[in-house]
Amino acid sequence: DNIDxxxxxxxxxxxxxxxxxxxxxxxxxxxxxxxxxxIAEEQSVPxxxxxxxxxxxxxxxxxxxxxxxxxxVIERLGKDDKLYILxxxxxxxxxxxxxxxxxxxxxxxxxxxxxxxxHEHLMMQTLLGNKRYEDIWFKGNGGDVTYKEFEKLxxxxxxxxxxxxxxxxxxxxxxxxxxxxxLVHAKAIQDLDETSxxxxxxxDNGQELKILETLESRAPKHCKEEDIPKKDMFTxxxxxxxxNTIELGKGYIDIDCGIAxxxxxxxxxxxxxxxxxxxxxxxxxxxxxxxxxxxxxxx
Numbered sequence: 001d002n003i004d005x006x007x008x009x010x011x012x013x014x015x016x017x018x019x020x021x022x023x024x025x026x027x028x029x030x031x032x033x034x035x036x037x038x039i040a041e042e043q044s045v046p047x048x049x050x051x052x053x054x055x056x057x058x059x060x061x062x063x064x065x066x067x068x069x070x071x072x073v074i075e076r077l078g079k080d081d082k083l084y085i086l087x088x089x090x091x092x093x094x095x096x097x098x099x100x101x102x103x104x105x106x107x108x109x110x111x112x113x114x115x116x117x118x119h120e121h122l123m124m125q126t127l128l129g130n131k132r133y134e135d136i137w138f139k140g141n142g143g144d145v146t147y148k149e150f151e152k153l154x155x156x157x158x159x160x161x162x163x164x165x166x167x168x169x170x171x172x173x174x175x176x177x178x179x180x181x182x183l184v185h186a187k188a189i190q191d192l193d194e195t196s197x198x199x200x201x202x203x204d205n206g207q208e209l210k211i212l213e214t215l216e217s218r219a220p221k222h223c224k225e226e227d228i229p230k231k232d233m234f235t236x237x238x239x240x241x242x243x244n245t246i247e248l249g250k251g252y253i254d255i256d257c258g259i260a261x262x263x264x265x266x267x268x269x270x271x272x273x274x275x276x277x278x279x280x281x282x283x284x285x286x287x288x289x290x291x292x293x294x295x296x297x298x299x
Contacts, residue, residue, distance in 0.1 A: 011030060011033065011034050012034075013179065013270075014248065015027055015031060015034070017246065017253075017273055017274070021246065021275060021277075026248055054271070055271075056272060057081070057082050057174065058073075058076075058084070058268065059085075059267075059268050059270060060085055060266065061087065061088065062086070062239065062241070062256040062259065062260060063099060063265070064088055064091055064092040065092055065099065065146070066093045066095070067095035067098050067099055068283050069278065072278050072283055074112075076267060079111075084115065085114050086239075086255070087115050088119045088256075089103065090123060091142035091145065092142045096119075097150055097153070097161075098149070100161060100164075101157075104164050113169075114168055115169050116215065117185045117215060117238070117239070118185060120165055122141060123146060123165070124199060126143065167199070168199055171183065171197065172195065173195040173230075173233065177270060177271040179234070179270070180234070181235070181236055181270060182230035182233045182234070183235075183236050184237055185214065185239050186218065186237055187223060187228045187237070188214070188228065188229055188230035188231075188235055189214050189230075190230070190231060199211065229249075229252040234253075236253055236255060239256060241258035241260070242257050242258065244258075255268055262281070263280060264278060264280065265283070
């Protein structure tokens with residue numbers, strides 16, 4: 001790793017994340033870096049369960065129509081917690097529109113904040129009448145499933161969803177637990193100094209190519225790995241499935257663990273430096289059990 005993090009908190013957060021992920025190799029790499037920089041490892045302090053839990057900032061990504069996975073995350077939130085979702089809640093699975101509708105309601109109350117992914121970008125461009133994006137969306141990206149569900153909405157609900165997506169952030173800089181983070185679906189934009197910009201703002205400024213860059217890029221196919229994070233700011237991305245646990249790159253973490261492909265969903269607590277994993281099969285079985293219980297209660 002050639003990134004020189006400015007904040008010792010970052011190293012301790014990464015060390016904790018990889019210990020919890022049982023990734024000894026990555027944990028040892030972080031510990032070695034800390035030794036070189038003379039950064040002390042924070043010792044865990046037993047939690048006083050009698051005290052009120054402080055609000056935490058969480059982040060997840062790439063739910064891809066898996067409503068049960070989405071609700072698994074929502075159920076983990078306290079009333080004062082905040083969840084950022086790094087895009088791609090639609091397509092592949094059947095319930096992307098249902099997830100989007102729920103996000104829209106929760107964002108009004110400030111509990112959830114949604115950032116655009118490349119799939120929502122394809123959807124938005126299609127709804128704006130761009131045929132080139134429509135072909136890409138429907139062929140290989142699962143847009144036909146999402147579009148059929150969108151078409152079932154009333155005209156008023158359709159317009160409300162379009163307006164929501166128009167004003168959805170492409171990237172955002174936040175603070176959590178005395179640490180700054182840059183949140184984006186796939187890749188930071190180095191030459192924009194604003195802390196956040198929406199799809200509408202960037203389109204109005206003629207920055208469509210930058211939107212594509214930040215939502216579609218993968219290393220090493222489209223860019224160098226070291227170009228993914230925002231310079232001097234630790235970056236959280238999704239987009240490229242790891243099919244395992246979260247993965248540490250050069251100045252960033254990829255948290256898309258492949259729930260869309262039957263693998264895992266990662267919920268990262270940025271405030272505490274913790275990560276929870278939810279297995280696709282376990283989520284499925286839990287949803288079946290809940291449905292069965294609900295049916296029995298209705299009888």
